[in-house]
Amino acid sequence: MTVQYPFLIALAVVGTGAAVLAYLRLQRRRTAALRVAGLGLTAAGGRGAVRRHLPYILFLAALPMLLIGLARPSAELPVxxxxxxxxxxxxxxxxxxATDVEPSRLAAAQSAGANFVDQQPSTVDVGVVxxxxxxxxxxxxxxxxxxVKNAITRLSTSGSTSLRQAILTALSAIVGEPVELPTxxxxxxxxLGYWGSAxxxxxxxGQETESPEQAQAAAALAAAAGVRIExxxxxxxxGTTVEVEGYQVATALDEQLLTDLSAITGxxxxxxxxxAALHDIHRSIDLRITTEPEYIELTALFAGSALLLLTLGGLLMIRWYGRIV
Incomplete structure (x- = not known):
């Protein structure tokens, strides 16, 4: 913990020590006076001792907390x-x-991706493959x-599908160097090192045109690097049909392969x-929660604790004695 005004810490130590000594001296004088008057022959104990000292102990404990709070303390905490x-x-x-998702699969995915980007905090970097x-x-x-959103809006369809290449290209962007499967x-x-925040x-x-085993091998590579695939x-x-080079080609969602790829990485x-489901997809995707060191000012914590002790001590004084002494 660091403080902005260190001299107030010394003042808290000296001031609290002086206040405790003054309280002890006051109690000795009070006890002596009661003995002279013949009223203090038997020392008070039990509940009487608690009532006698507890409010003052709370007041004395509040003093150093107030002074430490004024010193503007801060600490590096994991946030x-x-x-x-x-x-x-x-x-x-x-x-x-294909248009089994309106207006088309790609257009719906683009809209979902752009909406996902809008929902992310500034602490998340987003890339596009x-x-x-x-x-x-x-x-x-x-x-x-x-x-990022400009990159999403420029997408257009062509060619076949390689989920293996998709995963390897994304991994390459994450680790900062080309990633390939062993030949x-x-x-x-x-x-690849460990990239647990990616x-x-x-x-x-999921309409894969290569071997599904190749895509699964790429997913296993991501899992070894700590990268999760959603x-x-x-x-x-x-499904439905889509026109490709003048031919009508049947196409349907392959959920099994997509499920397998995500499961491999957790x-x-x-x-x-x-x-509609695509638009709200950001609600169901959990990103990584990490902790980062951050300096937090603790003034409010110490001031609030001191105020609580003062309030509690005052309430006890009012309840037991009908006044704040």
Whole structure:
């Protein structure tokens, strides 16, 4: 703990000591006077002693607290807050043009993403990744909300889907270097360090065109780095058709794969089968609560404690003696 006016701490020590000595001297004089008058031959005890001394003890205890409060004390305390990095990852493959979620899967995901950004505190940096067959970082993590929302509004659909690339691109943005899966089955995964304050939120219909095992391996890499993946399913299990290069292609939400990816990292799958559910998705996604050291002024704490002691002592005096002495 530090104080702005250290001399008041010395004054609190000296002043409290002097007040205690003065009170003890006053009590000795009072006892002597009672003995001379023949009224103090038997020392008071029990409840009488408590009533006699407790109010004054409370008053004396309040004195150093008041002086310490005036010294403007502060301390470095761990303060819980939502903080860290959130990567918003948007599926922009052709299937996201489907209209089983109005006005389209991608448009609904864009609206949900922008609303999510608006709800985040300034302590959270947000980045944007888009993915189809490959992944592309379109906005590095930043606290500039306008830049993030501009990156979200520029999305358009094309190509197929690689959730593996989506996760690896988001991980690369979090750790600050390219991240790839091992090329050999017996090779050790890369050591990415620990990024416990980072979260990846994937908006997708789960229509993976690569091997699901590759996406799960990428999720395991994220889990090893302490990064949690939250998945948001955009679409309906019944699905619909979408036109791709002149052909009508059936597409439906694959909830199982999205659920598996989030579960690997300790995250949660969030179904969002209509625009209203997507708009409120920020309410169901829990970000990381961390503690950060922050200097907190403790003046109010000491002043409030002193006031409480003075008030309690005064009330006891009024109740027991009918006055404040």
């Amino acid at each position: 819980p807050r939502v903080s860290g990095t959130v990567m918003l990852v948007f599926d922009v493959s052709n299937s996201m043009a 888009i993915f189809g067959q490959g992944g592309l970082l379109t906005q590095t993590p930043t606290d500039d909300r306008a830049a 050999q089955e017996d090779a050790a995964p890369p050591d 979260t990846i939120i994937v908006f997708s219909d 998945t948001v399913g955009v679409g309906t299990p019944q 995250g949660t799958y969030h179904p969002a089968r209509d625009a």
